Amino acid sequence: MCCYRDGKYHLAKIIERRKIKSGGESGTHYYEYYVHYTERLDEWVKLDRLDLDSLQKVVNHKVKDHGGFDLASLREHEKLTKVKNIAYIELGKYEIETWYFSPYPPEFDNSPKVYFCEFCLNVWNKKDHLQRHMRKCDLKHPPGNEIYRSGTLSMFEVDGKENRVYCQNLCYMAKFFLDHKTLLDDVDYFLFYVLCECDDDGCHMVAYFSKEKHPEKSYNLACILTLPPFQRKGYGKFLIEFSYELSKKEGKAGTPEKPLSDLGKVSYKGYWTSVLLKILKKKGSQISVRELSEMTAIMPYDILCTLKDLNLIQFNKEGIQYICTDHNVLDIHLKDAGRGGSKIDTSKLLWTPYKEQEPALIDIS
């Protein structure tokens, strides 16, 4: 089926159907998936936007590679989360179109729009409820501790155990823009790093990433998101660099949790390329992958993949491996990697690695 989107016809697939009775109009809505694009653009449309002449029967449904899911749970995940439940959110200054389903309680189903308090991230169906809340809400920045401030940028560390409601709200909201995020585990086991731009109105969240308190596989990042109004401004790279700065302070290499989204892959590739190639340009005669890992807190495996993909690990005539550091080649790659985010001033980072609070041992012998 072809149907409208921004004035043009595109090939789309009908996923679901629902009957709507709202504000006097009634009819059948169809949930469309645009075949050549991602599910982010899925939407509910009315019959008039469909071109019924080009109706085709769907034969096959190829299952995309979704990394961490096995086939059965992937099917289940897709079945349950295929349909976006809320189309728009209002967050602070912006009204944003959602990309994915988020498991809000049933009363939010089929709401065309939900309203967030920008600072405590609570959510309502109706605008005047939000406005009533704003009269009493005294929060002007994320809860938790500010661990970095440079210029107008601030980074807050929020402990999921200390501020459970806020972190749950954050996860619910982030889910609108992240496909593979699951909200299965309670936020108690995570730390949330919220990046903000600060002004007279308060500290406004632009991006965040989450991190497990006790990761099982050297993960130094679980989920990462830049809010749509602030994308393509370098905040993503900033967050990635920040996650590695934390790993450096912890003294161990880290890697992002898999699977990485498409945007995530591009960002990480770019980051790894920039960091590694800058070092290789300056370095003298030789270096081991282990040394590179110790300098950057990037896992050796990621370093190897990056260098191999860039074709920089080569063999000379005797079959000895070496790393090519021809500046011309490196510069080309660096240009492709794109510009990074704003530089992190590590002197402004006031942070110590997370330690589980031990209950105080009282000696009453």
Place this chain on the structure above:
Amino acid sequence: MNKSSFRPRPVNIHKKLPLLKSVKDFEDKDSSTGLSLGVEEEVDNEVHSTVPTPQYNIVDTYESDYPCTFNQSTSYLRERGGGSRSEIGEYVEYDLDDEDENWYKEFIISSKDWRNLLKPEELESVLFKLEVLDHKTRERAGVITPTLCSPILVLLQLDVAYELLHVESMSYNVFQSIFSYWRAKRERWQKPILRRLQPPPPFNDTNPYTVFRSRLKARHPHTRRMQMRREHNVLSFQRLHQVRRNLEQTKTVIEALVKREEKKRELVESEVSIMRLQMKYKQETPQFIEDCNGFGGSLHFSSIFGSSVEDEKFADSADDMTIVQPDFAQNLPFTRPLDPEKLVAAGIKPPLGPPIQNGMSAPSYRFHGRIGRGGRIVFDRWNPLLRTRIS
């Protein structure tokens, strides 16, 4: 050599790889590098084209909704103690939901008093306080569970609530209506209506729509399971304390035991070395041996035999005995001299020599005692002339 004949070996991450700007090799690979760059670009472009530019608009009412009252301090913002929002404080965390709004509307309409007898904010505040008070009541009763495993019932009573909440501005009737509404809602929900007070669902809840479960996977067996299984009450605390005391006592006892055994070993080792020395120097002067024989704290043997047993015959040759003894002691290994006082104490009499027949001046032999192997007391026949044993 043709590079394609190499099977690329896995890179050893510990091995230092030389960094070469070798242009010659690079020229050979020029085409392939060009290709790879091209591919790289394609992939990037493809990804960028499929990732849609996000759609967003600016909200008109933002300025009025959010007042500009933020003053950033020069020091980094820190959560004080429990933090501004991490603990329950003055701030009314509860927000009215659709259900509450509907009830409120009906309540206002149904009461014939059209004056503003109840504001929505007041309703919010009362519901919040009821939730908190009920939570405290349940806490005192000790029924708070870490996960949502069974329906959570209301323990708070109406009169208790009215007393404690100090809602002077509200009439009792209004309060009563709010209370019954809240109570009914709690019964329907089977759990607190304030999100902060809702315990997380258990890990084995299989409903796919349930989110934010408490985690109890095998991933962290030592931390999560142990923490969840351990009870935290006074009894187990006292028990743990008792366990600690027991363990400390056991430790003291075992340490003492170890010391004792060590001393015993030292003792045996000393004995062995003395024996060895005695054997080594058996040809030396008796004087030397006598000096070495400060063994066991026993008295000098002359005095021992001087004050000995009822047998008179020993007394005659007391002098002889003194000299004899040390010689005798070195002839045999594993020998220890007898302590006659101990013999008396143990009631052991050295064997008498054969009875003196008439006319005989001295017995043909007498007996000499020693402690032989294994601690046995042995009396050898003694030839006084030769000063040796008669075997």
